[in-house]
Amino acid sequence: MIRRFATAVAVSFALSTIAAPAFAETPYRTAEAQTFSAEELQAYGLDAATTQRALDLQNQGYEIRTISEAEAAQYQAGFTNNKWVWLGILAGVIVVAVVVAD
Numbered sequence: 001m002i003r004r005f006a007t008a009v010a011v012s013f014a015l016s017t018i019a020a021p022a023f024a025e026t027p028y029r030t031a032e033a034q035t036f037s038a039e040e041l042q043a044y045g046l047d048a049a050t051t052q053r054a055l056d057l058q059n060q061g062y063e064i065r066t067i068s069e070a071e072a073a074q075y076q077a078g079f080t081n082n083k084w085v086w087l088g089i090l091a092g093v094i095v096v097a098v099v100v101a102d
Contacts, residue, residue, distance in 0.1 A: 008098035033063035
């Protein structure tokens with residue numbers, strides 16, 4: 001049983017690290033941090049509540065950086081949050097299936 005569990009964990013780990021090489025090979029650069037006004041943040045498409053949250057964080061010392069949609073897509077390496085959830089579910093199902101198989 002321990003052997004099957006270890007195999008399931010190894011397979012789950014292998015599946016969860018498929019995107020890591022793609023991300024590692026993707027060069028990522030970011031813009032210089034700068035201070036934004038509420039008007040500038042809203043010009044980027046933020047609503048009033050999000051703008052206020054950004055300004056609060058900025059006042060607490062956090063840096064705000066802007067990147068293009070293409071740079072954001074590179075940063076995610078093609079993996080959306082939904083894909084990560086499905087990979088996690090798949091890994092969990094594999095582990096449970098192997099453990100229950102005994």
